[in-house]
Amino acid sequence: MVNKHDVKKRMRQLAADYIHEPQQEAYKLDDTEMMLHIGPQNPIQPGPFLIDLKISGETVRDSKLYMGYGHKGIEKILESLTYIQGLPITDRMCYLSSLSNNEAYVSSVERLLDIEPPERSQYIRVIMQELSRIQSHLLGTGEYATDLGFVTMFLFMIREREYVLGLIEDITGARITHCFPRFGGVREDLPEGWREKAIDVLAMINEKCETYKELFSSDRTYRMRTVGIGTLTKEDVIKVGLTGPALRAAGIDYDVRKVYPTLTYPDIDFKVQTGNNGDIFDRIMVRINEIQESCWIIEQALDQIKPGPLFPDELPYGRRTPSMRVPPGEAYVPVEDPRGEIAIYIVSDGTDKPYRVKVRGPSFALMQGLPPMLENVYIADVPAIAASMDSCNSEVDR
Amino acid sequence: MDGETVLDSLKSQFQDAVMDAMVDSQPPHIVCANVDKEKIVDVCAYLKDNLQFNRLSGITSVDFLDKNKFEVVYMIASYDHSVIVKLKADVVRDENPSIDTVIPVWWNANWYEREVYELMGIYFNGHPEMTVLVLTDDMMGEWPFRKDYPGFPQTAAKYPYSDDQESVVESEYPLKWKSWPSERHYLE
Amino acid sequence: MLEEQMDILLGLLYTIFGNENWWGPWIRGVVGLCAMGAIMVSAMFAVWLERKYASDIQSRIGPNRVGGRYGLLQLIADAIKLFAKEDLKPDKVDTPVWVGAPILMFGSALLMLIAIPFGAFVFNGTTYPLAVTQFDISILYLEAVSAIGIIGIFMAGWGSNNKFSVIAAFRNIARMIGYEVALGLTIVSVVIVTGSLNIVDIVEAQRSVVWFAFVMPLGFMIFGVSLIADMGRIPFDQNEAEEELIAGWGTEYSGMRFGLAYFAEYIHMVLGSCIAVLIFLGGWNMPGFLVDLNIPLIGLLPAGIFLAKWVLVMMFVILIRWALPRIRIDQVTSIGWKILFPLAMVNLVWAAMLGLVWPW
Numbered sequence: 001m002v003n004k005h006d007v008k009k010r011m012r013q014l015a016a017d018y019i020h021e022p023q024q025e026a027y028k029l030d031d032t033e034m035m036l037h038i039g040p041q042n043p044i045q046p047g048p049f050l051i052d053l054k055i056s057g058e059t060v061r062d063s064k065l066y067m068g069y070g071h072k073g074i075e076k077i078l079e080s081l082t083y084i085q086g087l088p089i090t091d092r093m094c095y096l097s098s099l100s101n102n103e104a105y106v107s108s109v110e111r112l113l114d115i116e117p118p119e120r121s122q123y124i125r126v127i128m129q130e131l132s133r134i135q136s137h138l139l140g141t142g143e144y145a146t147d148l149g150f151v152t153m154f155l156f157m158i159r160e161r162e163y164v165l166g167l168i169e170d171i172t173g174a175r176i177t178h179c180f181p182r183f184g185g186v187r188e189d190l191p192e193g194w195r196e197k198a199i200d201v202l203a204m205i206n207e208k209c210e211t212y213k214e215l216f217s218s219d220r221t222y223r224m225r226t227v228g229i230g231t232l233t234k235e236d237v238i239k240v241g242l243t244g245p246a247l248r249a250a251g252i253d254y255d256v257r258k259v260y261p262t263l264t265y266p267d268i269d270f271k272v273q274t275g276n277n278g279d280i281f282d283r284i285m286v287r288i289n290e291i292q293e294s295c296w297i298i299e300q301a302l303d304q305i306k307p308g309p310l311f312p313d314e315l316p317y318g319r320r321t322p323s324m325r326v327p328p329g330e331a332y333v334p335v336e337d338p339r340g341e342i343a344i345y346i347v348s349d350g351t352d353k354p355y356r357v358k359v360r361g362p363s364f365a366l367m368q369g370l371p372p373m374l375e376n377v378y379i380a381d382v383p384a385i386a387a388s389m390d391s392c393n394s395e396v397d398r
Numbered sequence: 399m400d401g402e403t404v405l406d407s408l409k410s411q412f413q414d415a416v417m418d419a420m421v422d423s424q425p426p427h428i429v430c431a432n433v434d435k436e437k438i439v440d441v442c443a444y445l446k447d448n449l450q451f452n453r454l455s456g457i458t459s460v461d462f463l464d465k466n467k468f469e470v471v472y473m474i475a476s477y478d479h480s481v482i483v484k485l486k487a488d489v490v491r492d493e494n495p496s497i498d499t500v501i502p503v504w505w506n507a508n509w510y511e512r513e514v515y516e517l518m519g520i521y522f523n524g525h526p527e528m529t530v531l532v533l534t535d536d537m538m539g540e541w542p543f544r545k546d547y548p549g550f551p552q553t554a555a556k557y558p559y560s561d562d563q564e565s566v567v568e569s570e571y572p573l574k575w576k577s578w579p580s581e582r583h584y585l586e
Numbered sequence: 587m588l589e590e591q592m593d594i595l596l597g598l599l600y601t602i603f604g605n606e607n608w609w610g611p612w613i614r615g616v617v618g619l620c621a622m623g624a625i626m627v628s629a630m631f632a633v634w635l636e637r638k639y640a641s642d643i644q645s646r647i648g649p650n651r652v653g654g655r656y657g658l659l660q661l662i663a664d665a666i667k668l669f670a671k672e673d674l675k676p677d678k679v680d681t682p683v684w685v686g687a688p689i690l691m692f693g694s695a696l697l698m699l700i701a702i703p704f705g706a707f708v709f710n711g712t713t714y715p716l717a718v719t720q721f722d723i724s725i726l727y728l729e730a731v732s733a734i735g736i737i738g739i740f741m742a743g744w745g746s747n748n749k750f751s752v753i754a755a756f757r758n759i760a761r762m763i764g765y766e767v768a769l770g771l772t773i774v775s776v777v778i779v780t781g782s783l784n785i786v787d788i789v790e791a792q793r794s795v796v797w798f799a800f801v802m803p804l805g806f807m808i809f810g811v812s813l814i815a816d817m818g819r820i821p822f823d824q825n826e827a828e829e830e831l832i833a834g835w836g837t838e839y840s841g842m843r844f845g846l847a848y849f850a851e852y853i854h855m856v857l858g859s860c861i862a863v864l865i866f867l868g869g870w871n872m873p874g875f876l877v878d879l880n881i882p883l884i885g886l887l888p889a890g891i892f893l894a895k896w897v898l899v900m901m902f903v904i905l906i907r908w909a910l911p912r913i914r915i916d917q918v919t920s921i922g923w924k925i926l927f928p929l930a931m932v933n934l935v936w937a938a939m940l941g942l943v944w945p946w
Contacts, residue, residue, distance in 0.1 A: 036749055043832065058753075058915060068532040076543055111424055149820050149912030155644040221821055221910050224917055238477060241453050241506035252477060259480045260426040332428060332473065332484065334455075345473070347460055358458040360473065368509045379753070380914045397532050 032056045036379070040069050044147055044383055047393025049367075051386075055379060063374040063382075065367065070397040078357040083109055083183070083324060086354070090344070091177040093359060094395040096139060098177045099132040100337040104344045106181040107262060111331035112348050113183060115315065120308040121185040122263040127301050128171070128180060129336075130294040134205065135164045136338035137287045140390035141212075144284065147383040148225055153215065160208055163201045170194055183324075185311040195302055202295040209292045216284060226280040230373055230385035233278055240369035244340030244362050245286045246389055250278035256336040268300050280388040287390075325352050337362050339390060359398055363391035399479040401429045404449055411444055412437060428482045435487045435497055442472070442485075442503045451476045451483060454500070457510035459518045463545040466491045468520055472500070489520055496521040517543040614718075618700070621718055625699055629852045630661045635897070636852075636904045643908045664845075671841035676747070679838060684745030688839065688846040691738035695853040697731045702860050703786060705889025706870045715786050715870075716889060724785040725773060728861060729766075732816065735854060736762045739818075742847070743835040754834035757915045761822060764922025765815040771930035772809040775802065775937030776865050779944050789869030791944070797868040801940060805933040806866050808926055813862055813903075815922070817855050820907045822918060859899040867895050 029035065033056045040048040048069035054062040074093060078086045090105045091098040103125060110116065117125070142157035165175045170191055172178040180187055216222060232240070237250040247254060253272040257265045273289035275282030328350040334343040340362025347356040366389045373385055401421040408416050408431060415437035422428045433441050445451040455473035462469065472485040489495045499522040500507045511522045512531045519541035521528065530538050541547065634649070637660065641648030653659030675681075701724040703717035721727070736758065743755025776798055777783055780791045792798055799806040815822040836844055863869060870888035913921070 034749060036753070058757075068530065068534065071532040073542065114424075145911075149823075150910075152644050152908050155646065159645060219910070221913055225911060225914060238452055239505045241455075241504065254477050260482075262425065330430075330484075332482070333426065334475075334482075341455070343455070343473075345456075345458060345471070356458075356460045358456070358471075360456040360458075364509065365506060368506055378914055378916060380912075 029054065030056070033061065038382065044387075045393070046143065046391075047397075049393055049396075051370075051374075051382070053374070053379070053382065058378050058380075060374050060377055060379060060382065063371045065371050067367065067393075067396055070394050072398065074398045075357050075359060079354060082352050083326060083354065086357075087182075088177070088179045090359075091179050092394075093361070093398060094337070094339075094363070094392040095176055096392055097132055097136045097338045099128050099180060100335055100342055101344075102179060102181050103129060104333060104335040104337075104342045105346075106183055107333040107335060108331040108344050108346045109183050109326065111333060112326045112329050112346065114327075115184050115312060117185045118309050118312055119264065120189075120305060121310050123301050123305040124171075124186050124190060124310075125181055126263050126265065126268070127190075127298050128168070128178075128186075130298050130301075131164055131168050133336075133338045134291050134294050135161050135168070137291050138164070140338070141284055141287055144384070144387035144390065147387040148222070150222065153212070156208075156212070160205055163204070167194070167198055167201055170197075182311075184315050189310060198302065199299065202298060206292055206295050209288050212288055213285065216281075216288075223281065225381075225384065226284070226388075228277075229280055229377065229381055230388060231277060231279045232369070232373065236369075236372075237278065240372070241365050242340065242369055243365065244337070245283055245290065246366060246369075247340070248273060249275035249282040249286045251276060256334050256341045260334050262333065262335065264301070264304075267304065268297055270297050270300075280384060283388050283390075325350065326354075339363055339366065339392065339395075359395075361395040361398065363393070363395040366391040367393075367396050399449070399481060401427050401481050404429050404481055404483065405431075407449060408441070408444075412441055415441060426480070426482055428484050430484045430486070433485045433487050435489060438472075438485070438487050439498050439500055439503065442474070442500045445474060445483060446503050449476075450478045451481075452504075453477055454504040454507055454510070455482070457500075457507060457514055459514045459520055459543075461491075461518060461543065461545050463491075468495055468518060470497055470514065470520060494521060495519060496523055498523050499525045501525065517541065519544065618718055621699055622696060624704075625696070625853060625856065626849075628856050629849060632852050632856050632900060633661045634658060635900060636907075639901060639904050640908050643905070668842050668845035673841050673843070674838075676838050678747045680745040680747060682745075683741045684838070685843075687738050687742035687745060687835075688843050688850065689738075690741060691735045691850040692846050692853075694731055694734035694738065695850045695857065697734070698728055698854075698857045701727055701785065702857060703789075703864070703869075704860065705886070705892035707886060708884050708888055713888070715789075717786070720784065720786055723783045725777065725783050725788065725865070728785070729770060729773060732854065732858070733762070733766060735850065738847075738850075739835050742839070746835065746838040748837055750832050751835050751837050758818075758835070760915060760919050761815060761818075761922070764919050765812045765822075765926070768808055768922060768926040768930045769812040769816060771927075771934055772805045772812065773865065775805050775930075775934045778934070778937045779941045781941065781944075785864055788865050789871065792868045793871045797866065797871075799866045799868075802866075802933060802937060804929060805937065808930050808933060809862065809866060811926065813858050814906060815918070817858050817903070818851065819855070819903065821910045821913045823912060855900070855903065859896055859903065862899050863892060863895045867899070 033054055036053045036055050038045075038051045038053065040050050050066040050069070052064045052066070053060050074089055078089060081089065087102060087105060090101045093101050138157045138161040142154040142161075145151070145153035145157070168178065169175055171188060171194065172180045173188075232242075232246070232250055234250050234252060237247050237252065243254070243256070251274055253274045255272040257270075258272060270293050273286050273293055275286050326348045328348055330345065330347050332343055332345045334341045336342075341360075342362055343360045345356075345358040345360065346354050349355040370386060370389065374382055377385065405419055405421060408429075409419060412433075415434040417432045417434075419429065419431040422430065451474045453475045455475045457473075458471050460469045460471065468489040468491055470487045470489060472483075472487075474483045474485065475481075487497060489497055497520060499511055501511070501524070508525070508527075509531060511525055512528060514520055515522060515525075515528055516530050516533050516538060533540075533542070634657065638648040638656070649657030649660040651657060651660075652663045675684075700718040701721065703715035703720070705716050707714045707716055717724075739758050740755045743751040743753075743758065746752075776788060779798065779802075780788045782788070788798075836847060839847065870892040872888075872891060
């Protein structure tokens with residue numbers, strides 16, 4: 001008969017061996033300090049990661065971030081799949097903004113193949129990117145609101161997001177992980193009657209965004225929690241190397257759609273939204289302003305789009321060929337993800353599978369900038385700051 | 399500021415260290431250059447101080463097994479202008495491939511270099527903390543992204559205990575379920 | 587005829603309740619149990635109200651399956667679920683403290699029961715407040731007993747042997763020390779005006795002139811804020827904040843232990859709202875603008891008025907919860923000590939002046 005306590009003891013020994021080495025040499029704790037782990041499993045995290053906080057009372061003195069709980073080896077997997085098989089994998093890197101990931105991958109492969117999609121496909125891709133940006137910002141801001149205790153805002157934003165997801169589903173057929181662009185064009189055309197429906201939905205979202213801005217800026221309790229907290233000045237932001245709304249909230253107007261214009265962005269007139277101070281309040285305002293700006297971009301694109309073919313006439317290998325051979329070379333095309341700049345660096349050696357794929361994700365820089373921001377803040381600010389950066393953990397780990 | 403200006407300025411400053419420099423013909427018109435491994439920090443510092451390249455986009459590495467070298471690729475961009483520079487440094491593929499770290503130039507190179515080290519095995523001299531970032535602690539030293547890695551996807555995934563060796567715990571305390579609850583004898 | 591029968595009935599009630607026969611305490615015990623049952627039902631109503639009202643604010647439909655189209659019996663389904671869960675006790679908790687915490691919270695909420703009059707029964711010109719007992723220091727007793735529940739939360743936080751719970755317990759104590767002072771000072775100001783600590787006298791005092799909420803608006807606002815802080819609801823629920831402290835003091839509780847504490851929180855909300863209605867909103871007195879209608883106050887009509895006011899106060903408390911974000915703990919203490927405490931002192935001075943002129 002095996003003794004239950006021996007089993008338990010052995011299990012504890014095995015578990016003790018698996019503790020992180022850096023954690024075993026734990027920081028030297030004073031008498032007043034305590035180590036708190038906002039751990040890999042926490043109800044409020046978007047994905048698993050570990051923040052070790054050294055707290056004294058309610059103030060955070062030091063913090064350390066451990067990633068890697070969701071590493072899947074996507075870059076290595078993509079080396080063993082053909083180019084068209086790799087497209088659904090890039091969907092799942094950051095599942096909330098899968099259309100931007102697809103766009104980065106497809107643009108890089110199109111550079112290698114030296115083809116350019118026709119104008120109608122470019123407009124459709126622009127429309128899908130902006131719709132994906134709207135729904136990602138709505139969800140990101142909603143998740144951030146729950147971390148503050150503002151549950152009602154989360155439910156309002158989810159309600160709007162359902163309409164946008166309905167629009168996306170009408171075209172692509174999926175609410176998440178769409179796998180929509182193809183090399184040289186897009187998979188489906190806009191269905192009939194979609195344009196009128198889209199204009200109604202966008203008008204409603206524009207109006208609701210005004211309500212959200214007013215709710216956020218006039219609430220005294222909310223301002224107490226967010227104004228002046230988690231500030232990243234211009235120098236800090238440049239040092240950390242951020243992109244996306246977290247950068248623009250500090251006052252630098254750098255938007256990949258303006259700096260490296262691809263597709264038909266040069267023909268569309270839009271403004272880059274910036275903030276003033278770089279604190280949490282400004283980041284959320286920048287995101288809501290960007291939602292309104294995206295509505296305006298989609299309306300212009302729907303005005304300018306003209307009927308035409310979806311794929312160019314002389315496609316080198318046909319658009320459905322699974323074993324398409326790509327000429328040797330390298331390609332790197334930056335695309336504006338809702339969280340920043342995403343770019344996929346593909347090295348090809350002439351065969352039907354890539355030689356090396358490197359995904360430069362925006363959330364990597366956002367997570368890297370988190371520990372320096374968490375010095376001398378209160379514990380209650382830590383989730384608010386982390387959620388206002390709106391990083392997607394599965395993209396950091398890949 | 400466009401790609402040609404950057405290219406000329408780099409070539410005039412570092413004649414020996416920068417080789418095979420060219421500007422891409424397609425947008426986004428990347429300036430590609432091969433850099434000598436020893437001079438990488440100087441080139442990066444020159445780019446940052448004089449030509450306003452104040453953003454490091456990413457550091458990655460490519461493994462060329464047949465040419466017996468690693469290539470460390472630096473993507474450098476800027477907040478002030480729209481030129482991207484791609485620097486490649488060749489590192490010989492021997493037992494201890496290493497290169498200098500560019501943390502003194504850009505602060506955010508920290509995590510990129512950690513990732514390159516744990517996935518490819520290239521050591522960065524002067525880095526303050528070379529530990530695992532995305533892998534687990536017991537996978538340090540396996541360099542999974544090399545082309546001769548004996549694991550996925552060429553063969554099955556590597557598991558802590560191989561098939562012919564039972565785990566220590568199971569040999570002493572058999573904890574496997576049999577088939578039906580009445581047949582479970584795991585506490586006998 | 588009717589009057590004689592009512593006299594006989596009242597004589598009987600006096601014999602049962604007033605005398606010290608051997609069966610007196612037993613009958614009082616049975617009545618107390620019935621009152622407890624009524625409180626459970628009202629807490630059930632409070633939970634249902636919260637869920638339905640919250641779903642209205644958030645444009646969704648709340649519970650609508652159990653108990654008809656409006657989900658009235660949802661809490662019974664939740665209670666059955668909680669009873670059926672496994673009773674997990676972690677290995678290293680401090681057992682007497684950890685086990686005793688929900689019991690203490692529940693018990694202190696129920697102790698408040700005996701002194702609160704839930705309306706009145708008017709017959710023949712005399713008002714009989716529907717309280718289990720009436721004693722002369724009832725308001726002092728109520729405030730003291732409601733503070734015992736805080737010790738229960740601290741016991742839960744300490745006994746769980748868990749860093750998150752300990753931080754929650756610290757936050758709790760910080761919050762309570764700040765807001766009990768303001769709460770006490772506003773109650774004292776009401777007592778000064780009335781001249782008596784008996785809660786029935788406070789209600790009667792409001793009948794003669796006007797509700798205290800109108801003559802002491804500052805005190806009413808301070809009392810409202812302190813009451814929401816006392817109940818531990820958003821914006822003051824740092825001790826069970828779900829983001830950084832997994833569930834605060836309730837991290838290690840599951841099953842009916844958690845159910846007991848959860849229920850105790852709602853009973854506290856119910857009884858706190860009752861106290862607010864009684865001492866600031868006129869209790870069971872008719873609102874001033876309806877007095878002209880000359881509705882005869884007989885039977886249980888005052889109790890109905892009391893219930894209506896109580897529901898309004900609870901709806902306001904629930905609305906505040908779902909409309910505001912949470913405040914940080916250092917801001918909580920700074921509000922309590924830097925803003926509410928001086929204002930409560932100002933209110934005390936105003937109440938002292940008012941007490942000199944109150945027609946009592």
